[in-house]
Structure formats: C-alpha cells, structure tokens
Amino acid sequence: MSNYTEDQLAKDLESQEYKFGFTSNFESDKAPKGLNEDIIRFISAKKEEPEWLLNHRLEAFAVWKSLVEPEWAHVQYTKPDFQDITYYAAPKQSKKYESWDDVDPEMKETMKKLGISLDEQQRLTGTNVAVDFVMDSVSVATSFKAKLNELGIIFCSFSEAVQDHPELVRAHMGTVVPTTDNFYAALNSAVFTDGSFCYIPKGVRCPMELSTYFRINEGGTGQFERTLVVADEGSYVSYLEGCTAPQRDENQLHAAVVELIAKDGAEIKYSTVQNWYPGDKDGKGGIFNFVTKRGICGTNSKISWTQVETGSAVTWKYPSCILKGDNSIGEFYSVAVTNNYQQADTGTKMIHLGKNTKSTIISKGISAGKSHNSYRGLVQIHKNASNARNFSQCDSLLMTDECGAHTFPYIECKNSSAKIEHEATTSKIGEDQIFYCKQRGISEEKAIGLIVNGYCKEVLNQLPMEFAVEAQKLLSISLEGSVG
C-alpha cells in the first residue's frame, strides 16, 4: 500500500459505489443489463451455488475476456453487444409447482401455441416421455421424476443438480468442453443460468426418452443453457431436446453448452429439433445460435447426434465426438434447413483417438430464399487410432438461384490403417421429378415437400417417433413458399 495514491482511492471508491448500486437491484428477478463480475456473482448467489461453481464461473469470465469472437465461420451478422444483454431473468411466478394443475394457465396457453403442450404429451404418450420444461431460465415443471428415481436415474434441472448432486456435477462439468474451449463456451461457463442434468447409473437402460424444451420468453434475454448428460458404464439413454421461440424484433443470443459423457460400454443418443425464430422475410430479427456441443466416448461406447435445424437467423453449431476409448462409435445425422436470410454454419468433428473407432457423418443441407447453408466438418485420425473408419456424406439441395450451399470438410489422417471416405454433392431438385409428381396430380408445393422428406429420410429415420413427426411438419413449414 506504499504507493496508494489519491487517484487509486478515487477509483476504488468508484467501483465500490457501483457494487452497492447493484445490491439494491439484486432483489429483483431480473439482473441489470451488462456483464461483469458482479453480475456473475449475482447469478451465482441467486442460484445459491457453492463456492467452487462461482470460482468456475469467474475463471471462465477471465478466460472469456481474453478471447475474441471467432470470425472464421461462413456467416455475416452484426455482432451482439455483450453489455446490452440481460444475463438473468426469472419468470415472475417463481415458486415451484408440485403438480401439473398448479401451473399458471397463461403459461399453459403459451405452451399450447408452441405445439408442445405438456398435458397433451402426457395424454398421448402415457408415461413414455418425461419433460423438463425450461421457461426462461427457471425450471417450471418436472414430471415422471418418481419413475426415474426408482431406477436411480437423475434427471433434473442443472441448478437442482448443483444443489442435490454437487459431487457428480463437479466431477463431470467442464471435462468435455473446458472453459477455455472457445469464446461462446467461455461465456456460457461464466453466465449460464440453467439447463438439464442427467445421470444414468451403471448398467441401467433408461426406459423412456428424456426430453427438455427450451424457449426464450422475455425480450432481450440471452439464454445460456448448460446440459450435462453422464451415462455410466454399460448404460443407455436417449435424450431429446427441442426449441421453439416466439417472434422477436431484436436479435437474441443463445449460447448453450452441451456435454455428453459416455463411459465404457455406454450409449447416448441425443436428438435435437431446433426451431428458434429465424427472423422475418427481410432478415430482420431472429436468434443467434452459437452452441458448443461435444461428447466423449469411453471404451466400447457410442454417442449419436441427430439434429433437425430449421430456425435461427445465424447458426454456429458443431456437435462433436471425441472417440477416446477403443472400439467407440460416433455418429452425426443432421438436416439443416435455411430460408429467407438465414445463415447456418454447421457440421461435426470426429476426433479418433482410440483403436478401431468408427464414425459416420450424414449431413443434409437445404437452402432456400437468400439463405446460406454451410457444412463444416473435421475428421481427425490420430497416430494411435489404428483401424479407424469414417464415412461422411454431405449433400446440399438448392431451392432458389439466390441461396448458397457450401461444404468445408477437413480431413486429417496420421495413421496408415485408417479408412476415410468423404463425399459431397450439391444440386437442385430435378425438374423431371417435380414434373412426374405433378403429372400424378400432386401440386408443386406438395411435390417439393415429398422430395425433400425423401431426401432427409436417412436422418429423420434416426429420430425417435415423437420427434420424427414434428420434424417432418417443421420441414414443410420452413420451406413454405420457397419454391424457386
């Protein structure tokens, strides 16, 4: 303190005042706009988090400050102002619901509009689907918990997991996507509000599809979800994630992190249907979706990613598999549809580290309107990954003469026993195919829907039943009026 000057004192006082200024706001359920350490402390305090998690957040924040936003993706957009985002918002009704009947009828109505109504699901699927509904950062309703409990399966919101199973969360969080991973992963690690946590104990086969619906509700709120799925040795789980968002004028940021851990002999199937608001016909508004999804495989394990992407103004998403254990398998099935001014830069990374590892990549891109759809993938065979096998197929379908379809595969091989195949095609729907359908009395619009569904079949077949139907509907809605 020998060099403590007046200037420094003034500075200290300034920052102190700032701090106190905040405390008064802390009582509200919405954090003020902006991002700094105080906001992170606020979120952490709000969630009643243990000290280690707060430190984890602060570390991530320090990393984030040292990183710059990536620009290599084939997308163009106005970068979000990170100081103009509210990092925490809880719905006004913050009490937990004991049963479905307690839920605010207004909220039920919104869900109905989204076509994902819980009670409808409950009625239709009996007890087959457990839904953990996330409405603006706070988990509202959790069902089928008892049944899962019997088997020892933990399926709850991330914040609950932090309270109830801190040892599991601490042991696995950040092991697949470290805080230093990339700009958005670091941001998420610093400010994530909630998400889902799933743990399947040794040798248990989860009897139902686990699903979570994400939705952005309040305007100007960025949502930073964190999902962690841990499948212990010899277990199996199929996890569904679906997103819908209502119309918004300003761009909203969504930077989620999903971590999958498949231990020896385990299998995780992760399916996503993503339908964030893509912006209007002139490219105004829409969600920015910058997601880091990654899974790690132990010996004899398998991770399978299936995604149907129809929404978001800008998508930047690469669900990846680290095939660390011998004989592990990674799969990636994707349909990405872009329309109007949407931009998508999506693909996968398959990192082969173990022996006899296999990966399959099937990517189907559909571009319409003035959109741009890119596949960017990496297949990396490391030196010790002998007998590795990869098959990649990336097809692009162009619907109009103003859209673009791009393919950027990276293939890196350092082992001579590896077999890698990559194939990509780009073309439009054959006029003869449409002609044939029309001849048989099918309208042009319907014909295109038919052809597109056939084109995507390989991927749609991978989806669980509940999603496959929804996905098919989504495809036709997304491509409505895009006949070129």
Next chain:
Amino acid sequence: MAVIAENTVNFTKALAPTSLSVSKSNIEKAMYTLENSPLPTTRNEAWKYTRLVKIGKVKFQNTKATIASIDPYKIVESACTFVFVNGHFSAELSSRVIPAGVTCELLSELNEEIGTSVNLENELFNATNTAHLTGGIRITISAKTVVESPIQIIHVLKGDHVISNFRTIIKAEKFSKSAIVQGFFSEEGEVNFCNNITEVSVEDNAFLTIDKIQYESENSFHINTEEVQQAKNSNFTINTFTLNGGIVRNNLHINVNGENCESHLNGAYLLKNKQHVDNHSIVDHKVPNCESFELYKGVIDDNSTGVFNGKVYVRQDAQKINAFQSNGNVLLSDNATINSKPELEIYADDVKCSHGSTTGQLDEEAVFYLRARGLSEKSARQLMVSAFIGEVLNKVENEQVLDFIHGILRKRFDWNL
C-alpha cells in the same frame, strides 16, 4: 508485429532488385507487401497445414551457374526447348527452333513493361517473385495455330541457397492448340528455392495443355503459382506430377470467365522420407455452362505429409455448371500424414457439383491374391500403387512425358514394372 515483419523479409534480404523491366507500380506494391506481410503461419487458413518456418530461416541468393548437360532433364524430344539454370537462360543448352505461328520471347530481351495478373497484396511469394524477378519467358501461340510438338521449358537449380524467381507468361490465342511441358529439377547444392509463377490466358476456342513435372532435391523448397484465365469455349488441362522436393506448394487458380469452357486439373504426388507436398487449387466458375474436373491422387510414405485443398466456387447466376473434384490418398507408413480439404462454395442452384475424398491403404487381400499368383510382396504392392496412380497417369496424352515419369518412378521408387 514489428518483430514478425522483420522476420518476414529475411529470406529475400540478400537479393538484388530485379533487373527486368517490371512495371514500377508493381514493384512498389510488391515491396510494400514484402515489408509489411509476415511469413504466413499455420494460423493462416491458406497455410494451415504447411509450415514455412524453414524458408524464413534461410537467406537466399541468386547466382548464375552452368550445368554440363541437359540430357538427364529432357522430358520430351522437342526442337523448341528452353533451359533455365537458376532462372537464367542458358543459350547453349537450349534449342530455339520456334514452330510457325509461335513467338517465344525472353523477359530479359523484352522492351516493354512487364505487368502481372497475380495478386501482389499480402501474397508474400508473388511479391518476392515480382520484386526480385530473375528471368522469364513469354510464349504466344497465335490464332488458329496448331502446334504439333510441345514447347518445353526446363528449370534447373544449382548451388547452395539459390532462389529462382521465374515468370512464365503463356497466351494461347483464338482457335489455337498447343501443349507445354514444364520440368523443375535441381542439381547439386543444398536448400534451394524455386519460386515460379505461370500466367496463362486461354482465349476463345483455344486448347492448351500443360504437363508439369517437379523433381527437385529433398531439401529444396518449391512454390508454384498458376494464374489461369479462360475465355469462352476454351479447354485447359494441367497435369502436375510431384515426384521429389522438400516443401512443395502448388497454387492453381483457374478463372473461368467465358461460357462453355472445360477445365481439367490432374495431379499425382508420390512422397517419401520427410517430404511435404501441398496442392491448393481454386476453380472459379463465374459464368454459366462450364465444366471442371479435378483428380488428385497421392501415395504417402515414411514421414512425409500430403496436403490437398481444392476449392470450387460457383458464382451467382453461373447456372448449369458441372464441377467434380476427387482426391484419393494411400498411406504406406504409420508416420505419414494426409490433410485433405475439398471445398465447395456454391451460389447458384442449377448445378451439379460433387467432391469426394478417400484415405486408405492397400488392400491386404488384393496383395495376398497377387502373391498367391507368384508376385513378390514388393512387386505386388508396386503393382497396386501403380494401378492407383495410373488413373492420373492415363490423363497424360504425351507418351514421352509418361515415359519420363516412369523413368523417375523406377529410379526413385525402385519400380520395376
């Protein structure tokens, strides 16, 4: 940044400015780039897989040298053969019988200013070539001329730390048909650097084939840039064979500016020891109704590294484009590496574009089959490798070029087929 910039120009520091009549504005641009652009690192997407640190460390110079005979380097028997040693024209070894309808001018004998179609901004090696141009040749095939035997250009590097900054300018005028054979060799001497630029303009309805053989020493550097402009109804073929060299980089940039064009890009690379070969190609379809075919195949052995980066652009409104790209690799050793990056950027819808990339090894069952029929292990493998590479070799029309390549394969890879 200043530190990096200092490192940059190191390898050109000892070089004298060009004595050729390169246009002043180009020299200024080039000098600016040399002073301000750092040596590309692997963080630069275009150089992601090729490390240039080794080049940055050497202080290159350009000296004149003589070689005893041209016989070992003669690819084809042609009366029109130009020989350049370290980038300087060798009159005694060359044979300047120019076919009718063809003009061949040495850039050193040219009275007019030398312009350029290559990008000088931020392109360090193009800038080096321009600012320190050693020699060059301009070949013009006049309209409606069919040249029977190919025009041969042979480059030999001799001496230590020698750099040759060479420029070839080829103009195939309307309705002409011709073939050019380029050979790059080195004799004695360590750590040489061949920095070559070929500017090609294929005019309406012209037909041009370039066969390029790269066979330099294992510690040499070779950077080759081809800037090609194709006008309507033209047909352009380039066959690149990389058979030896330390760090080899081929930049092929084909601009298809006219309709109904055909472009063929073929390449084969056979690597061993610590070689590093990087084939970069860009085919830019700017107008409708064109076709391009790309086929690159590589056999990678020992500690060598192969890189393939092929890019196809189809610009908006460039409808009815058929663009095909194929890259096949065989890895023969556990320390061999291949990085393949075939890319498509398509902005038009009525197109047929595809690319494929494979990496694998020789089929053990096929080897067993051949051995069961009395072939030795070695010849069985050779037979399979030759069949694999054969697809590319078959694209070469000139028998003499093929024989020459086979000669090298026998010599360097012990082929006895």
